[in-house]
Amino acid sequence: DRWGLVIADVSGKGVPAALFMALSRTLIRASxxxxxxxxxxxxxxxxxxxxxxxSNMFVTLFYAVLDSRxxxxxxxxxxxxxxxxxxxxxxxxxxxxxxxxxxxxxxxVDLQSVKVxxxxxxxxxxxxxxxxEAINSKEEEWGEERLYAVITQNRHRPAxxxxxxxxxxxxxxxxxxxxxxxxxxxxxxAV
Numbered sequence: 254d255r256w257g258l259v260i261a262d263v264s265g266k267g268v269p270a271a272l273f274m275a276l277s278r279t280l281i282r283a284s285x286x287x288x289x290x291x292x293x294x295x296x297x298x299x300x301x302x303x304x305x306x307x308s309n310m311f312v313t314l315f316y317a318v319l320d321s322r323x324x325x326x327x328x329x330x331x332x333x334x335x336x337x338x339x340x341x342x343x344x345x346x347x348x349x350x351x352x353x354x355x356x357x358x359x360x361x362v363d364l365q366s367v368k369v370x371x372x373x374x375x376x377x378x379x380x381x382x383x384x385x386e387a388i389n390s391k392e393e394e395w396g397e398e399r400l401y402a403v404i405t406q407n408r409h410r411p412a413x414x415x416x417x418x419x420x421x422x423x424x425x426x427x428x429x430x431x432x433x434x435x436x437x438x439x440x441x442x443a444v
Contacts, residue, residue, distance in 0.1 A: 260380070290327075314332070387432065399426065416438055
C-alpha cells in the first residue's frame with residue numbers, strides 16, 4: 254500500500270546529462286529501497302551522487318512516499334518545482350514546498366520531510382520546468398498560472414484526461430515553436 258513517487262530533472266543537455274541522470278536514478282532507487290524515510294534516503298543518495306559527480310551537474314528532485322491505505326503523502330523537495338496539490342473543492346492550490354537543495358551540489362544536504370493528508374478528489378500534479386517554460390513564437394512562457402487554470406478546470410476528470418488537457422494546452426500555446434526542454438508530468442487523483 255506504499256508507493257514511491259519521484260520526478261527529477263538534470264542540469265545540462267545531451268549524453269553527459271543523460272548519463273548523470275542514469276547514475277542518479279540508480280543511486281536514488283537503491284537508497285529508497287533501503288530506507289523508508291524520504292529525507293534520510295534522499296540525503297544518502299545525495300552523498301553518493303556528490304562523490305561521483307565531477308561534472309558540476311546537479312539533479313533537482315521531488316520524492317514522495319504515498320500511503321494509499323492511510324491516504325498520506327510524505328515528501329522531500331530537493332530544489333525541484335513544487336508540485337501542485339488541489340484539495341477538495343478549494344479553489345486554491347497548495348505548492349508542495351520543503352527545505353532542500355538540488356542533489357550533487359553539496360556533500361551533506363538538509364532535507365525537510367513533510368507529510369500531507371490526502372482526501373478523495375484531491376489532485377496532485379508533479380512536473381518538470383519544461384511544462385511551465387514552454388514558449389510560443391513571441392517567447393512567452395506558458396507559466397504556472399496557465400498550468401493552474403487547466404488543472405482547476407479539469408479537476409473532476411480522471412488523471413489521464415487532466416494530463417491530456419495540460420499537454421493540449423501547452424501544444425496550443427507553443428504552436429510551431431520547437432520544444433527546447435523535456436516535458437514530464439505525473440498526475441494523481443485521489444479516489
